[in-house]
Amino acid sequence: MTKTSDLQSLIGTEIGVSKWILVDQARIDAFAEITEDRQFIHIDPEAAKQTPFGGTIAHGFLTLSLASAMSYDAVAPLDGVVMGVNYGFDKLRFLAPVPAGSRIRGRFKLLSAEDKGSAGGVTRWLLKHELTVEIEGADKPALIAEWLGMQMVGG
Secondary structure, three states, X not given: OEOHHHHHHHOOOEEEEOOOEEEOHHHHHHHHHHHOOOOHHHHOHHHHOOOOOOOOEOOHHHHHHOHHHHHHHHOOOEOOEXXXXXXXXXXXXXXXXXXXOEEEEEEEEEEEEEEEEEEXXXXXXXXXXXXXXXXXXXXXXXXXXXXXXXXXXXX
């Protein structure tokens, strides 16, 4: 748990790195089915071999969707948190494809922490993290984002 009184001193620092997550073809295929995004570069290994990628790659949105799991693993919630909600992104860039069979992880840096006031017995904290999703063994990250989250802290 992170104390709200410590937030300002953490701004600009790396606050956590998640464990590695395997992005295998089965995960990519499942994501393709649930999102109805069945572009061949994701689900057809033979056709994808003929592209500059040399094989199938994860959907950018699949990589992004794993950010929540990475956050749960790497970022300590605020002390007394009642709940947290995704508040969106200020910036998001997909920088490199994630080849099927790769492992990725999230690296989190706290960029800002704003007390948004209290209501109903909770104080709302708007936290902005820089999220860098690394691909194991790659020079370039899969994505970089500025991610906003609202945490409600009781009493």
